[in-house]
Amino acid sequence: KRPFYAYVKxxxxxxxxxxxxxxxxxxxxxxxxxxxxxSDLFIAxxxxxGTTWLMNIIHLIKTNGVPLGKGQCLDDVIPFLEFEGxxxxxxxxxxxxxxxxxxxxxxxxxPDAKYVFVARNPKDVxxxxxxxxxxxxxxxxxxNGTFDDYFGVxxxxxxxxxxxxxxxxxWFKKSQERKNIHFMLYEDMKKDVRSEILKLAEFLDDSYxxxxxxxxxxxxxxxxxxxxxxxxxxxxxxxxxxxxxxxADLPFVRKGITGDWKTHLSRDQSxxxxxxxxEAGRLYPGFDQLWS
Ligand code: A3P
Numbered sequence: 001k002r003p004f005y006a007y008v009k010x011x012x013x014x015x016x017x018x019x020x021x022x023x024x025x026x027x028x029x030x031x032x033x034x035x036x037x038x039s040d041l042f043i044a045x046x047x048x049x050g051t052t053w054l055m056n057i058i059h060l061i062k063t064n065g066v067p068l069g070k071g072q073c074l075d076d077v078i079p080f081l082e083f084e085g086x087x088x089x090x091x092x093x094x095x096x097x098x099x100x101x102x103x104x105x106x107x108x109x110x111p112d113a114k115y116v117f118v119a120r121n122p123k124d125v126x127x128x129x130x131x132x133x134x135x136x137x138x139x140x141x142x143x144n145g146t147f148d149d150y151f152g153v154x155x156x157x158x159x160x161x162x163x164x165x166x167x168x169x170x171w172f173k174k175s176q177e178r179k180n181i182h183f184m185l186y187e188d189m190k191k192d193v194r195s196e197i198l199k200l201a202e203f204l205d206d207s208y209x210x211x212x213x214x215x216x217x218x219x220x221x222x223x224x225x226x227x228x229x230x231x232x233x234x235x236x237x238x239x240x241x242x243x244x245x246x247x248a249d250l251p252f253v254r255k256g257i258t259g260d261w262k263t264h265l266s267r268d269q270s271x272x273x274x275x276x277x278x279e280a281g282r283l284y285p286g287f288d289q290l291w292s
Contacts, residue, residue, distance in 0.1 A: 005160055012105035013162075019082065020160050027085040032102070034086030038112035039095040041204070043078065046167050047101055047160070048128040049120040050186035052241050052253070056227045057197060058097060058116070061209055065222035067231075070238045075099075081108075101161045104170045111180060116200065117171045120186035121291040122164050123261035123273050126154045130264075131254055133159075151269055155276065165276045169284035176286075185290065187258050197223055229256040 007016035008028040019028065036042075043058060045051040055078050060067065068074060079089055081100040086108075089098055100107055107115075120128075130150040157163030175183035182203040189196045197220065201213040212219050225231065235241060236253040246252055261270070281288025 010106050012103065017162050018158060018160050023082055028082055030086035031082040031084075031089075031100075032086075032106050032108065034081065034089055034108045036108045036110035036113040037094055037096065038110055040110065040113040041095065041097045042081075042107065042113065042115045043097065043099050044107060044115055044117045044171060045101060045119070046125065046164050048125050048132060049168075050118045050189060051099065051101075053186075053189065053227060053232065053256075054116065054118045054184065055097075055099060056232060056241070057193075057200070057223060058204075060223040060226055061197070061201060061204065061213065062097070062206075064209070064212070065219045065226070067226040068235070068240050070240070072240060074241050103162065103167050104174050113180065114204065115181045116184065116203070117175060117181060118184045118186060118189075119168050119172065119290070121258065121261070122168075122277070123265055123270060123291075124186075124258060125164060126151055126273075127260050127264045128254065129154060129159060131250055132252070134250065147264060148269075151265075155272060165280050169280040169287040172287050172290075173284045187291070190256075190258050193224055193227075194220065229253065232256075 005018050006021045006023055008019055008023065008025045010017055010028075010032065041058070043051065043055055045054070052074065055074055056068075059074065059077060068077070078097045078099050079092055081089060081098050082102060089096065092098075127147075130147050133150065134145065153159055154164065157166065161167065171181070172183060175181040182200065184196060184200070198213060201210045204210065213223075232241065233251060233253040233256070236251055241252055265273070277288045277291070
């Protein structure tokens with residue numbers, strides 16, 4: 001069996017960077033060397049931060065509210081850069097929407113391309129990532145592993161995609177410096193998805209879709225309905241959002257709430273994340289305030 005984790009090298013990282021086991025150094029190099037087209041739209045995130053939800057929303061906006069059906073897979077219409085490699089992305093039809101979990105410095109940039117980044121409270125991320133990981137047979141390290149084991153790996157930056165506290169604050173900072181990066185929060189989407197969709201549509205500035213979203217309640221309602229947790233959880237059982245076979249009790253679209261950490265993290269674990277957030281806030285001002 002192939003291991004779940006693989007390690008690759010990149011000049012921006014000391015040592016090695018953990019990725020999903022399928023990703024070879026060659027595939028990774030072709031991904032980071034991909035030359036973006038000005039019409040590209042990247043959806044970037046650390047895993048378990050609401051990527052699939054955001055991908056589905058963007059797909060619905062772009063298709064005028066037509067949801068994916070049985071036998072279709074979101075990954076086919078929004079390819080995953082480092083999983084597929086740059087060659088596959090190059091062959092995709094323009095305008096492309098591309099998913100990535102890469103750090104900012106590894107991500108291919110073009111000043112005219114657009115980047116949407118979604119972030120989520122790391123306390124909920126570690127819980128979500130734990131359930132994601134124990135659900136895969138090939139996650140040899142954590143099959144039957146405990147949450148406490150997983151928590152340690154998450155804090156040390158050992159999960160596939162590396163250190164949350166490096167990846168997410170860096171993208172946050174860059175989003176404040178660059179107009180072509182739109183930073184979103186999972187928690188804001190949970191609170192008021194309608195206004196988050198409208199802000200997103202404004203950023204995408206696809207005048208045709210934007211005006212539709214602003215004036216067309218019917219389309220807006222379709223986007224909201226087809227991307228709702230209930231609908232996505234039902235669809236995910238048909239393999240629309242995650243091609244992997246998962247155990248029935250660990251669906252990919254799992255719980256979809258904020259604050260799940262309160263029933264999972266010990267006081268000590270919660271404080272350790274608070275500490276990491278405070279440290280990140282010193283390097284990236286404002287980051288520690290996002291969930292305070
Ligand atoms: P939970 O495990 O906490 O339920 P990603 O797509 O980045 O891997 O993120 C997955 C997380 O987003 C999972 O969190 C999943 O349930 C949640 N999610 C997916 N679709 C959602 C939706 N429509 N509304 C709210 N949360 C959603």
